[in-house]
Amino acid sequence: RLADMRGLREGRLTLAIVSTAQYFLPRLLGQFCDANPGIEVALTVTNRQAVLARLAASEDDLCILGTPPEGLDVVARAIADNPLVLIARPDHPLVAEVNIPPERVAREPFLLRERGSGTRLTVERFFRARGLTLPMRMELGSNEAIKQAVIGGLGLGALSRDTLALEGTTGALKVLDVAGFPLLRQWQVAYPRGKHLSVVAQAFLDHLVAHARQAVEAGPTIARIAKEAAQE
Numbered sequence: 001r002l003a004d005m006r007g008l009r010e011g012r013l014t015l016a017i018v019s020t021a022q023y024f025l026p027r028l029l030g031q032f033c034d035a036n037p038g039i040e041v042a043l044t045v046t047n048r049q050a051v052l053a054r055l056a057a058s059e060d061d062l063c064i065l066g067t068p069p070e071g072l073d074v075v076a077r078a079i080a081d082n083p084l085v086l087i088a089r090p091d092h093p094l095v096a097e098v099n100i101p102p103e104r105v106a107r108e109p110f111l112l113r114e115r116g117s118g119t120r121l122t123v124e125r126f127f128r129a130r131g132l133t134l135p136m137r138m139e140l141g142s143n144e145a146i147k148q149a150v151i152g153g154l155g156l157g158a159l160s161r162d163t164l165a166l167e168g169t170t171g172a173l174k175v176l177d178v179a180g181f182p183l184l185r186q187w188q189v190a191y192p193r194g195k196h197l198s199v200v201a202q203a204f205l206d207h208l209v210a211h212a213r214q215a216v217e218a219g220p221t222i223a224r225i226a227k228e229a230a231q232e
C-alpha cells in the first residue's frame with residue numbers, strides 16, 4: 001500500500017519562496033521528500049516583489065510569502081507565525097534597554113533590504129505609520145548580508161525572526177526589546193485562484209498546513225529567544 005502512495009506522489013513540484021522562508025521551508029521539504037522519494041523539486045528563492053510577479057503569472061505550483069499577497073486573485077492560507085524583529089550587536093547600548101520607544105530606534109543608522117523586499121516594506125510601514133523615517137545607513141540584498149553588517153557594527157537590522165534559526169549557539173546577534181515589536185505576521189502559502197493543483201502540489205500544501213507551525217517553532221534560536229523573553 002505504501003508503494004501505491006509513493007506512486008501517487010511521483011512528479012515534479014515547483015515552489016517560489018521569499019528569501020526569509022529559506023530558513024524553515026527546506027526542513028519541511030526534507031520531511032516531505034523522505035516520505036515521497038520519487039519527487040523532484042525546483043525551488044526559486046527571491047524577494048516578495050518577485051514572488052508576487054511569479055504568482056501573478058502562475059509560474060509555480062505554490063508560493064510562500066511573509067504576509068498575505070495584496071491585489072491578486074489568489075488563494076492564500078496562513079501556515080505559521082512570522083514575527084519580524086529588530087537586531088543589534090551584543091555590545092550595542094540599546095541591547096540592555098527594555099521597551100525602547102520606536103522614536104529612539106529611528107535615530108540609529110539602519111541596514112535595510114533592497115526595494116521589493118517584504119521585510120523592508122513591513123518595517124518601513126511600521127515606522128511611517130508613526131511619522132518616522134529610518135535613517136538608512138546601507139541597503140543590502142540579502143538577510144545574511146544584513147546579519148554580517150550588524151555584526152560588523154554598521155547599524156541595526158530588521159529581520160524575520162526565522163532568519164535567525166542558525167544563530168542560536170553563537171550569541172552574535174541580539175533581538176532588541178522595542179515597543180510594538182515583534183511585528184506579528186503569518187507565513188502564507190498561495191496559488192492563483194482556480195489553478196489546478198497537481199497531486200504532488202496538493203500533498204505538499206497539506207504537509208505545510210499540518211507541519212509548518214511545528215517546523216518554524218523548532219528553529220534552535222527561536223526556542224532560545226522565546227525562553228529568554230519568558231525569563232525577563
Ligand code: PGA
Nearest residue numbers: 018019048066117118119
Ligand atoms: P523578503 O521576504 O524580505 O525576502 O521579500 C518577505 C517577507 O518576509 O515578508
